[in-house]
Structures are given as structure tokens and as C-alpha cells.
Amino acid sequence: MSQLHITNSLSREKEIFIPLNPPYVGMYVCGPTVSGESHLGHARPYVTFDVIQRWLKHLDYKVRYVRNITDAGHFEEEDREAVDKVDTKAKLERLEPMELVQKYTNMFHDAMDLLNNERPGIEPTATGHIIEQISMIQEILKKGLAYEVNGSVYFDVTKYAKNNDYGKLSGRKIEEMIAGSRELEGQDEKRNAADFALWKKAPPEHLMRWPSPWGEGFPGWHIECSAMATKYLGVPFDIHGGGMDLQFPHHESEIAQTRTATGNSPAKYWMHNNMITVNGKKMGKSYNNTITLRELFSGNHPLLEQAYSPMTIRFFILQTHYRSTLDFNNEALKGAEKGLQRLMNSADVLNQLRYMENAGDFSQSEDDAVNKLISSLTEYMNDDFNTAMTMASLFELASKINAWQNQQAKITSISSATFERLKSAFNLFISEILGLKNESAAASDSKMDEVMQLVISLRNEARTKKDFATSDKIRNDLQKAGIQLKDGKEGTAWEII
């Protein structure tokens, strides 16, 4: 796989990635709805597409990464309900949707930063693009594929499907969908059950509302992505991503809207990450197993036995291919925590290893093996971003690195050129591509380290004098304070536990 391949949801096949307009690559990813706190489910797509975006950049593409914030809709905070306007005189007593949206947007950004996701190039909000959405709806009306009823506008799916393949992305047939759909209340305005809203008239109690040619209302569920993707990436653009749950109806409808309004399909490649489960069950309100990212990072949740750091979560997500479901449970997360430590430790070891030329030790087969592993990192990433396999190769390299450090194998069995190549590749993939970073902030605090070096040298003096009572007291008391000493060949290291 010397060329990048991407599984395209449209064709259900792995295709060679050919940008529409190289070296530029446009990527749009459906962002969060900020009516609530970010949870575990948000971590997966955004870590996934962050790595995808990083890999594309690594391949020297100039990437424009757009990820929206859905901040328009029917918003109510759990503990703070909208108070009836007639009864409340003071504005400050009422729920202000933008305040709520701002709060959760900030929390989302904090969580994304902790997960070490790079921020998208453009992060447009739905409320900031009402005008674009209205004009796109007008365009669709002009084409005759939408109709207005009582101040709401609906997309005419049945009419669209006559000349277009509605259902191609999600693998559905429109006749079956209409036959299978139930009659719901409030659907009487729609001509057909499969139709969806482009603009909804705002009922009196609705808090978010904007003037439009059809009266006061708010945009439909799907139109914001069509409008913003078109505005910032043009049509068609290269990659559209999101969770598999969005494939239908959201992305299917997006295609219909954009095609109708612009005459072009939005994206060439559609990518969908799979869902996560918690203890084998889908995470959702009805299952009572929703874990927010804050709870995860603090361990403050009945289902969690301990806190899991953002990097542990990132590592855990990337250890699985993005198209597979991923199950969260304590045992697996603890495993990820250990695995991450091992990998990061090997990276430190590698950076400290000294290579001393010794031609007699050279082994062609060993040198080949290392080079093959290095190349495999790129090949696996090019194979539909197979981070699981990339990490497997990194771990195999980690074993070799550790063996060199322990003198269980000779580092000079590989050439110095191979060693240098390994060093840069190992660091590149761990920190730049996978975006894993060392979390122990204290370790990089130089004052703390100076103090610890002093304590360690005092303890070692005691040990030399065989004053083990003192040396063990130091070790045990530090342990109680959450600092672990690690005696090794090269001296004593310490870490926060």
C-alpha cells in the first residue's frame, strides 16, 4: 500500500485516495451538538478524524479541516427549564440558549485539547450561518424540490428520488422506507413521511428563532452542514466524515440538499467511524450508561473503577480500527493505560540510546527486520488509517529498543543509518501522527526534579552505607505521597503514580 486507500461508505469499498484538486484536500466532519456535556461518544470520531487529518498533512496535502458546532435547535438544560415568557419579567431569569451553548462549547474545546486533538482550521457555528442556510433553502425551493406549509419548508424526498438515488449512501430503498415508517404526530404537514424539514416555524415557546421569508423559525436538522460545507469547501470537496449513526438520515439528506441546490454532490469520499459500547451495550440515555469525558478523566462515575487519562483514552481508541465497534470496560481501559506507558517509555529509552559503531556486530537480517517494521508504519496508515496495525508495529519496535537498552541484543546489529531512521520514525508516529504525548507534567517540572534528585542521592548514600532502614523509609514515605522510585542499572528514576 504505497498509496493512501480509504474505505468509501458510498461504494462500501476501499478506494485509492485521489484528491480532487491536489495538493489541497477539503475535509468536513460533523461536529457536536452543544446542548449537553461532551461524552465518551464524542471522543471517538474526533480522535479518529484528527489522526486522519494529521496523516493527510504528513503526506504533504494542504488540508482544510472544517468541523461545525451545532448550536441551533431546541435547547433546554436538564436542571434549568425555560420559563414561560409571559410570567417572567426579568430577562436574566430566563434561559438564554446562547449562554448554554457557549458553556458546552467551552467544555467541548477543553476536552478536545486534553485529548490532544488539533483544532480544525474552521469551526463554523450553525447560528452564525442562518443567512447561508436560508438562501440554500430558497435555492431548493426554486428548483421545485421543496414546499412551504404554514411557515415551515420541507424537502420533497419523493420527487427528488425520481431522478436521484436517495438512499445510496445508507443502502436504503425509498419505497421500503415509506412503507416501513409509522405515522407520527405532527407529520401532517409533510406530503410524504420520508420528507424532512429544511425550515421549521417556531412555536411560541421555542427559544431560538430567526426571521425568514417564511416567518420566524429555525433551520432544519440537516441544512447547516450542507450550507457550511459548501461555503468553506465548495462542491464537491474531498472527504466528509462523521459517526455511522449519521449516515441516515443526516448525510443522506445532506447529499440531497447539496445536489439540489448546487448541482454537485458534496463529497467524493464519505468516511464513517463506528460506535462505542460500554460493557457491551450501546451508550445512551435510556441505558443509563452515558459517561461524560469529565467523568472519565476524573473517575467519578459508578461504572468506573478509576480515572483514565485523556492519553489513555486516545491510545485506547487508536488501538482499534475506526470502522469497528469499540467496547469500553475497566479491564480494557487499564490494559490501555499500561500499554501506553510501555510505548511512551520505549520512546524515552530510544531517545537516550547511544549508538557506538561496531561493524563486527552488523546483522543484515536484523537490519532488514527493523527497516521493514519502519516501512510498515506508513503502509498501515495508508491502508485506510489502520492505526491498530501501526501500533502493533510500534510495539514490536519497542521490544527491540528495550532489548538494546538491556544489552539483551546489540544495537550495532543494525546500521547507524537504520538507527537514525528508527529514531525519527518512532517519534514521528507516536507524537505527530498518533498524537500521543507524555502526560506526567510533574516530570517536566525542573524544580520538582531537582528536589527529587536530591532525595534520591541522599537515599543512595544511605544504601551505600547499608543503612536500609533510612533508604526504605524514604522509598516508602514517597510511595505514600504518590511518588514511586524505580531503581535501575542506570540509577534511580521517579514518577508520579
Add this chain to the structure above:
RNA sequence: GGUCGGGUGGCCGAGGGGCUAGGCAGAGGUCUGCAAAACCUUUUACAGCGGUUCGACUCCGCUCCCGACCUCCA
């Protein structure tokens, strides 16, 4: 009910007709004043039943189970 995906060793997970995935846990070992840590080595697998094949965990069929979407959802 319809459409789609999946069932891999104690746990999480890659893979794809013959070639060790990997991580964690377990076991053995190295190091150590002792311990911890670290490191090395290593056991256990492909839901069941048929079929295709020289050969299937991998392809086909059936059965059982699980999940996703169809409704807000990452």
C-alpha cells in the same frame, strides 16, 4: 418487522484460504540489599453444523447469539 455489520484465547482487539498480529492479565526468568519498577521468554483462539478446497478461523449455506440504523444521537 426491514436494511446492514459482527461473533477471535481470562479481557480489549488486528487480520484475511497455507506464513507469530499487538496490548493487558496469567506463568517462568533477568536485574535488585529487599521490594517495586523495568525488561526478556511463554501457554490458551477463531460461535455451532454442513459444504467448496490438497488445505478454512478466513469462501459458501443454514442455525444460534450480539450490535447498529430505520426516532434526538458521535
